[in-house]
Amino acid sequence: MTLEDLYREVIMDHYRRPRNRGALADANVVMEGVNPLCGDEIKLWLSIDDAGVITGAAFDGHGCSISQSSASIMTAAVVGKPMADAHAVISGFRGMMLEGEPPDEALLGDGVALEGVRKFPVRIKCAVLSWNTLQLGLDEHATAGGRKVELHHSES
Amino acid sequence: MTVPTSTAAGLDPAQIRADFPILAEQVHERPLVYLDNAATSQKPRAVIDALHTYYETYNANIHRGLHALSERATAEYEAARSHVASFINAAHPHEVIFTRGTTEAINLVARGWGDENVSEGDEILLTEMEHHSNLVPWQMLARRRGAQLRYIPMDDEGRIDLEAYARMFGPRTRLVAVTHMSNVLGTITPAAQIVRIAHAHNVPVLLDAAQSIPHLPVDVQALDADFMAFSGHKMLGPTGIGVLYGRESLLDAMEPLFGGGSMIRVVELHQSSWTGLPDRLEGGTPNIAGAIGLGAAVNYLQTVGMPSLTDHEHELTVYALDLLSDIDGIRLFGPPDAHERGGVISFYVGDVHPHDVGTLLDADGIAVRAGHHCAQPLMRKLGVPATVRASLYLYNTHAEVDCLAEGVARAKAFFA
Numbered sequence: 001m002t003l004e005d006l007y008r009e010v011i012m013d014h015y016r017r018p019r020n021r022g023a024l025a026d027a028n029v030v031m032e033g034v035n036p037l038c039g040d041e042i043k044l045w046l047s048i049d050d051a052g053v054i055t056g057a058a059f060d061g062h063g064c065s066i067s068q069s070s071a072s073i074m075t076a077a078v079v080g081k082p083m084a085d086a087h088a089v090i091s092g093f094r095g096m097m098l099e100g101e102p103p104d105e106a107l108l109g110d111g112v113a114l115e116g117v118r119k120f121p122v123r124i125k126c127a128v129l130s131w132n133t134l135q136l137g138l139d140e141h142a143t144a145g146g147r148k149v150e151l152h153h154s155e156s
Numbered sequence: 157m158t159v160p161t162s163t164a165a166g167l168d169p170a171q172i173r174a175d176f177p178i179l180a181e182q183v184h185e186r187p188l189v190y191l192d193n194a195a196t197s198q199k200p201r202a203v204i205d206a207l208h209t210y211y212e213t214y215n216a217n218i219h220r221g222l223h224a225l226s227e228r229a230t231a232e233y234e235a236a237r238s239h240v241a242s243f244i245n246a247a248h249p250h251e252v253i254f255t256r257g258t259t260e261a262i263n264l265v266a267r268g269w270g271d272e273n274v275s276e277g278d279e280i281l282l283t284e285m286e287h288h289s290n291l292v293p294w295q296m297l298a299r300r301r302g303a304q305l306r307y308i309p310m311d312d313e314g315r316i317d318l319e320a321y322a323r324m325f326g327p328r329t330r331l332v333a334v335t336h337m338s339n340v341l342g343t344i345t346p347a348a349q350i351v352r353i354a355h356a357h358n359v360p361v362l363l364d365a366a367q368s369i370p371h372l373p374v375d376v377q378a379l380d381a382d383f384m385a386f387s388g389h390k391m392l393g394p395t396g397i398g399v400l401y402g403r404e405s406l407l408d409a410m411e412p413l414f415g416g417g418s419m420i421r422v423v424e425l426h427q428s429s430w431t432g433l434p435d436r437l438e439g440g441t442p443n444i445a446g447a448i449g450l451g452a453a454v455n456y457l458q459t460v461g462m463p464s465l466t467d468h469e470h471e472l473t474v475y476a477l478d479l480l481s482d483i484d485g486i487r488l489f490g491p492p493d494a495h496e497r498g499g500v501i502s503f504y505v506g507d508v509h510p511h512d513v514g515t516l517l518d519a520d521g522i523a524v525r526a527g528h529h530c531a532q533p534l535m536r537k538l539g540v541p542a543t544v545r546a547s548l549y550l551y552n553t554h555a556e557v558d559c560l561a562e563g564v565a566r567a568k569a570f571f572a
Contacts, residue, residue, distance in 0.1 A: 003519050007570070015571075038511060039528055039541040062541060064511040065571065120515065 005116030006123065007065065014069035014110065019076045024058040029141050029149040033133030035125055036154055040067040042130045044075075048141055052083045064126050066117060071130035073110045083138055090135050097128055129155060167460060167468040169553045175200040175456075176551055186521030189556045194339050194367060194500045194547035195525050196389045199453075203392055206452035210445050217441055219418060233444050236451025237434065243454045244384070245375040246401055250433040253407065254447050257398035258366040259289040261385035262333075264400050264437065265362055266293035268410035269383075270331070276302035278330040283308050283316060283345075284537050285338045288530040290364040290385075294333055308334070312538060313491045314343030318353065325357040332361045336368035336384075340529045340543065341490035342473075342500035344368065351380045360406065366390055370549070371469055371498050373462040376401055388446060393453035397446030400437070407433050414439035465550045472548050472557060473499040479561040485568065489538060499548030502529070505564055508571040510542040516567040517544075522559055 024045035031044040040063030047056035057075040061068065074093075078086040093111050095101035096118075103112035117127045133153050140149045173179050176198050181188045190198060210232065216225035218233050234249070241249040255261040274280070280294050284307050298305050306324060309317040316334075332354045337344050347368075351361045360382035368374055369384075370391035376384055383406065388397040402410070412419050412430060419439035421429040430436045457465065474494045480486055485506040491497050505513060514526030525545045528535045535541060546560055 003516065003570075006515065037527075039535075041541075062509075064509040066512075123511070123515065126511070 005119050008113045008116060010073075010110050010113035011065065011069045014072040015065040018059075018068060018072040020058040020072065020079065022058055022060060024056050027056065027058075029137045031133045031137040031149075031151050031153060033129050033136075033153045034155070035063075035067070035129050038063070038126065040064060040126055040129055042067065042071050042133055044071070044130065044133050044137060046134075046137055046141070048083065054078050054081055054083065054086055059130065063129075064123075066114070066123050066126040067129055070111075070114055070127045073114065074130050074134060077109045077111055078134065083142070086134070086138060090131050090138075093131050094128060097124055125155060167464045167550060169468070169551055172460065172551045173553075175202070177201060177204070179551060183521040183523070184519055189520075189522040189559050191546040191548065191552065191556065191560060192523045192525050193370075193549040193552075194390070194529075194545065196395065197370065197392050197549055198551070199394070199449075200392055200456050202456050203394065203449050203452045207394065207445050207449050210448050215445075218444055219435070229444055232448050232451070233442070236447045236454075239451040239454045240399055243458065244369065244401060245377050247377060248404055251401055251404055251407060253400040253402065253434050253437045254442050255385075255398045255400050256396055256443070257387040257389070258287075258364065258385045259293075259398075261398055261400035262290055262362070262364065263293045264413050265383050265385075265402070265410075266297045267413045268437070269406065270294075270297040271300065272409070272411055274298075274301045274303050274330050277328055278303045279306050279326070279328045280304070280330060281306050281308055281321070281324055281332045281334075283310055283314075283334050285310065285314050285341060285343070285531060285534045286333070286335055287339050287364060287366065288532070289366075290333055290335060290362075291533070303330070304328075313489070313496075314338045314341040314345070315491070315496070316345055316350070318346065318349055321350070322353045325354070325359065329357060329359050332359055333364070334361070335364040335366075336374075337365075337371070337498050337500070338490070338531075338534075339367050339500060340502050340531045340534055340545065342497035342502070343490055344372070344497055347379050347381065351382075355380065360403075367498065367500065370457075372466055382406055388450040388453065391450075391453055392456055393450035394443075394446045397443045397450050399450075404433070407437065410437065412436055412439060416440045418442075460550060468550060469499040469548050469552075470494055472552055472554065473497065473501070475554055476501055476546065476548070476557045476560070479557060480564065483561065483565050483568065486564070489543060499552075500545065501547065502543040502545045503564075504540055504543055505568050506571070508568060510544040512571060513544045513564065513567045516570060517560070517563045520559065520563045520566075522556075522563050524560070 027045035029046035033042040042061040045058045057079040059071040092107045103115045214225045214228040216229045218230040238249045241252045309320040354361045362383035365384045365386040369386040384401040389395040416439040421431045487504045489502040510526035
């Protein structure tokens with residue numbers, strides 16, 4: 001276990017220069033995800049068009065470098081993708097983080113850099129917060145019948 | 157409030173450290189620097205041995221067997237109660253009720269005393285810096301009884317406004333429940349004055365002494381406190397054992413929270429009568445080993461001497477505050493003057509999240525706490541989601557404080 005496993009260059013880059021940070025004006029899914037145990041908070045905005053393609057994804061929030069860089073990596077990984085593909089990315093990421101499945105760079109992009117967090121068990125929840133929040137947002141959108149989704153999610 | 161000073165011989169940390177086996181451990185191939193004492197303290201050999209000796213040579217239930225082991229276990233359990241009573245200068249050993257810890261002790265009062273004495277429209281006075289364990293039980297009581305919680309004005313460094321406090325009393329004020337030392341800010345509250353003002357209005361006071369008893373000489377009779385709650389594991393004892401101190405007349409009037417074995421006089425099919433203190437409030441087989449371990453911890457603290465322990469921690473706190481305040485961009489919480497506080501030091505460095513600082517320090521073998529410290533309302537008042545908290549005890553050294561300051565500076569540079 002070394003600090004380099006946790007704080008890889010890619011992660012530090014997303015932490016220092018977050019992608020897609022800030023509100024998305026035309027979002028039709030607005031999610032809040034919190035981890036009450038550590039206080040990490042993520043706000044997530046998605047624009048999903050009628051064809052089910054995620055045309056915009058953005059986040060804001062505060063928390064540790066892992067939670068914030070993970071959100072940045074996630075938005076970059078799903079923007080422009082149809083919802084079905086986004087589901088595959090989420091499940092690939094969760095499989096890697098929670099089940100120890102081998103990282104798939106073609107699927108996850110920069111997300112593979114977070115694999116090292118597995119060596120720091122207490123920090124895994126920091127990495128998956130935004131992904132769980134995204135999953136819930138997509139599920140809710142699928143059943144909302146075109147209504148705007150606004151949901152608060154709290155990790156247990 | 158000033159930290160007492162004494163002329164007792166200074167404490168020798170090297171000698172003390174030899175009594176704590178865990179301090180020789182390595183963490184991530186580095187010597188352990190344990191600075192998370194406000195969460196739990198390490199245990200001296202004397203405490204570990206007391207647990208072993210009980211389980212290996214006289215393990216038995218107490219207050220019931222007529223055999224030799226039970227008699228010895230009972231005697232040691234009650235001796236532990238007497239040690240604790242004399243440690244806090246309680247008037248009687250039976251004013252010391254063994255609980256699982258501070259949380260259970262406070263809940264015991266909220267239920268056993270609160271349900272009997274607090275009614276709709278009554279008021280309980282607290283501060284915004286309470287640990288959740290001295291906040292949530294009162295919220296639950298207030299909800300059960302329709303009572304109100306009111307917050308005593310204080311500044312961001314945990315100094316209570318005594319004049320404003322004195323003006324809060326009215327005919328509906330039933331209880332004051334405040335911390336004796338903040339587990340986030342380190343601030344020592346003026347407990348004796350808080351009690352005196354409350355007593356002038358015939359209102360009893362509960363002190364959350366979880367952080368103070370391990371670090372300061374505390375005399376419950378001098379403070380004139382009505383209830384005091386603390387945990388064994390923060391004062392060199394085992395986990396799962398703590399104390400509710402209560403004035404005899406108040407404990408006598410309390411309803412037991414746990415009905416069952418040990419706490420009864422006569423049990424009939426449809427009713428029972430309770431026995432006297434302290435057993436009445438200790439239903440069921442207690443944590444016998446834990447109490448005996450706590451007795452050994454108290455003996456250890458008395459042998460070291462609380463005044464010299466306090467002096468050592470005070471000197472180390474001054475040193476730590478001085479060293480940490482030199483780090484560019486650090487925000488230190490709590491009073492800058494170490495005379496107003498104990499060795500609990502919370503900080504935020506630059507815009508680096510406390511969890512990241514905690515992980516970096518851990519990689520150097522330095523154990524601190526990073527989080528909200530079970531004090532979410534205080535975090536909101538301070539405007540931070542969390543802090544890093546280093547907390548000192550008798551076995552910590554200047555060299556360990558140096559490690560901390562270097563580690564924090566490195567963490568700040570790493571995330572710059």
